[in-house]
Amino acid sequence: MTQKEEQKTKNLFNFEKPLMELYKKIEELRKVSESSQMDLSEEIKMLEKRIETLRRDIFSKISIMQVVQVARHISRPTTLDYIGLICSDFVELHGDRNFGDDKAMVGGIAQFEGRSVVVVGQQKGKSTKENIERNFGMAHPEGYRKALRLMRIAERFNKPIISFIDTPGAYPGIGAEERGQAEAVAKNLREMANLTVPFISIITGEGGSGGALGIGMGNKVLMLEYSIYSVISPEGCASILFRDSSRAQQAAEAMKISAKDLLALGVIDEIIKEPVGGAHNDPEKAANFIKHAIIKNLDGLLKLSPRELIADRYNKYRKMGIFAEVAELADAHDSKS
Amino acid sequence: MAKISIHEWFSKRKKEKESDYKIERLDVPGNLWVKCYKCNAAIFSKDLKENYKICPKCGYHFKLSAKERIEMTLDENSFKEFDQYIRSKDFLDFTDSKPYAKRLTEAIAKSGLNDAVITGEGTIEKMPVKMGIMDFSFMGGSMGSVVGEKITRMIEHAVESKQPVIIFSTSGGARMQEGIMSLMQMAKTSEALGRLRLNGIPYISIITDPTTGGTSASYAMLGDINIAEPGALICFAGPRVIEQTIRQKLPPGFQRSEYLKDHGMVDIVCSRNELKATLVKLLKFFSN
Numbered sequence: 087m088t089q090k091e092e093q094k095t096k097n098l099f100n101f102e103k104p105l106m107e108l109y110k111k112i113e114e115l116r117k118v119s120e121s122s123q124m125d126l127s128e129e130i131k132m133l134e135k136r137i138e139t140l141r142r143d144i145f146s147k148i149s150i151m152q153v154v155q156v157a158r159h160i161s162r163p164t165t166l167d168y169i170g171l172i173c174s175d176f177v178e179l180h181g182d183r184n185f186g187d188d189k190a191m192v193g194g195i196a197q198f199e200g201r202s203v204v205v206v207g208q209q210k211g212k213s214t215k216e217n218i219e220r221n222f223g224m225a226h227p228e229g230y231r232k233a234l235r236l237m238r239i240a241e242r243f244n245k246p247i248i249s250f251i252d253t254p255g256a257y258p259g260i261g262a263e264e265r266g267q268a269e270a271v272a273k274n275l276r277e278m279a280n281l282t283v284p285f286i287s288i289i290t291g292e293g294g295s296g297g298a299l300g301i302g303m304g305n306k307v308l309m310l311e312y313s314i315y316s317v318i319s320p321e322g323c324a325s326i327l328f329r330d331s332s333r334a335q336q337a338a339e340a341m342k343i344s345a346k347d348l349l350a351l352g353v354i355d356e357i358i359k360e361p362v363g364g365a366h367n368d369p370e371k372a373a374n375f376i377k378h379a380i381i382k383n384l385d386g387l388l389k390l391s392p393r394e395l396i397a398d399r400y401n402k403y404r405k406m407g408i409f410a411e412v413a414e415l416a417d418a419h420d421s422k423s
Numbered sequence: 424m425a426k427i428s429i430h431e432w433f434s435k436r437k438k439e440k441e442s443d444y445k446i447e448r449l450d451v452p453g454n455l456w457v458k459c460y461k462c463n464a465a466i467f468s469k470d471l472k473e474n475y476k477i478c479p480k481c482g483y484h485f486k487l488s489a490k491e492r493i494e495m496t497l498d499e500n501s502f503k504e505f506d507q508y509i510r511s512k513d514f515l516d517f518t519d520s521k522p523y524a525k526r527l528t529e530a531i532a533k534s535g536l537n538d539a540v541i542t543g544e545g546t547i548e549k550m551p552v553k554m555g556i557m558d559f560s561f562m563g564g565s566m567g568s569v570v571g572e573k574i575t576r577m578i579e580h581a582v583e584s585k586q587p588v589i590i591f592s593t594s595g596g597a598r599m600q601e602g603i604m605s606l607m608q609m610a611k612t613s614e615a616l617g618r619l620r621l622n623g624i625p626y627i628s629i630i631t632d633p634t635t636g637g638t639s640a641s642y643a644m645l646g647d648i649n650i651a652e653p654g655a656l657i658c659f660a661g662p663r664v665i666e667q668t669i670r671q672k673l674p675p676g677f678q679r680s681e682y683l684k685d686h687g688m689v690d691i692v693c694s695r696n697e698l699k700a701t702l703v704k705l706l707k708f709f710s711n
């Protein structure tokens with residue numbers, strides 16, 4: 087197979103199996119056309135069209151656990167990919183100034199559409215080797231503290247912040263606990279609330295619990311179509327509540343972790359469309375969608391004063407929560423007694 | 424419950440695993456003796472009660488209900504409860520081994536509480552405070568919309584009245600049955616504390632056994648002063664999760680109050696019988 091075709095078939099999900107045949111046919115036609123000097127480009131084009139139609143069809147019926155697979159795909163564009171694609175003049179900045187430099191959390195300064203911005207985000211690897219180096223995108227306390235340090239730079243010099251969220255969660259380990267994982271996340275939440283600059287958070291893959299929220303309290307929270315955001319992984323929820331990790335599908339459905347569900351719950355502000363088949367099929371296109379979503383949302387935020395930005399963020403999270411109204415219950419209580 | 428001999432009672436106890444529920448049974452008439460979970464000493468339950476539910480032999484701190492904490496901490500009859508009638512809703516139609524709605528009804532019946540936190544105001548040696556007290560007996564002190572909302576409202580009252588905030592935490596973390604909304608309570612409560620901080624109002628966090636997950640990663644760890652009760656499990660990720668992740672035995676004392684103090688995460692490890700005196704000193708410092 088050509089390298090391009092090989093890469094594409096390697097990236098296929100098990101639920102995309104029907105596409106395999108079509109890719110093979112394209113490959114055959116290519117070989118035939120090469121050996122016989124026949125022009126089969128029309129036929130190939132038709133097959134490619136069929137692939138796209140079929141893929142569109144498959145993705146229109148995608149289940150939530152299939153979305154989880156897309157969100158976790160090893161080839162899914164990472165934070166550094168997106169920064170490279172939508173920003174220029176990026177300078178990565180390292181370290182929390184206290185303990186070390188966490189490679190699971192990246193960040194720095196950059197130009198976005200002619201404007202200085204600070205970018206931060208969790209960084210996953212694209213291979214096992216890279217993932218070990220990046221700790222699978224699971225940051226330690228020093229990662230969260232680095233992110234906060236960079237956000238403070240943004241604040242001091244009045245630049246907007248963009249955070250990219252893609253993590254299974256904050257790392258659960260001895261060192262992480264020893265150095266105060268809970269405190270690091272908690273402090274970020276409190277400090278993000280009081281940031282005086284525009285802040286946009288984008289969930290690009292896995293939005294894993296407190297580890298995701300730890301850099302995710304934007305004035306606007308955007309989410310890629312095939313990403314997830316949840317309080318615990320479907321597998322974790324299944325093993326704790328259903329006492330059976332194989333019931334992840336059921337747990338994922340119950341928790342409402344898809345972009346569509348979260349938009350309906352008011353937890354996110356906007357869903358960013360992905361290219362057919364997921365962002366990894368066309369990272370440039372995905373990045374372009376992200377770029378336009380940022381431009382659109384940043385415009386409004388840039389009009390707000392520091393005080394208004396804090397108030398805007400406060401009101402946004404203040405509204406989160408669904409419970410029975412006081413009056414209903416007090417009435418029920420009164421009528422009983 | 425019928426009266427049983429201490430021997431019968433101990434043999435029955437042996438068969439049961441430690442859980443928070445049994446501590447509550449201490450109050451049932453007939454359960455005159457309590458066995459310490461840590462040192463196995465038999466303690467006369469009246470003695471235990473008079474000793475702040477601390478084992479007189481080994482210092483083990485038994486779990487307390489929110490009501491017991493209010494009694495131990497605030498001036499007599501000074502407590503006024505806020506938002507008593509807010510209750511959780513099964514808004515996701517969430518069913519694991521049973522529907523969340525049913526779980527809630529059962530928890531309300533069993534605990535006599537509307538949810539896992541009581542909030543309100545009162546005085547400590549005549550110094551006014553706003554207070555939130557979590558109760559582990561309501562669904563493991565898990566934090567859902569109601570816990571987040573009550574804590575947030577209480578903090579907002581403190582901002583208005585410029586009175587210090589005290590929160591007693593005990594929690595298994597976020598309430599998964601409320602999905603992402605439970606995670607959002609971390610954001611909501613933390614931003615309220617951010618506002619409190621901007622207004623220069625002090626917050627004392629008292630962390631009790633156990634405080635884990637989303638609760639420790641939000642308001643429990645954000646005190647101007649963090650106080651831990653001796654021996655409490657305080658962590659982000661629970662020991663079992665960590666053991667499964669790193670496939671390694673954990674060091675002794677790991678994630679307990681004393682360990683957190685050694686690692687700079689809490690200011691004081693304070694025995695329950697000295698807690699009120701300590702709070703008085705702190706409140707005096709802030710008000711003087």
Ligand SMILES: [Zn+2]
Pocket residue numbers: 459460461462463464478479480481482483
């Ligand atoms: Zn004892």
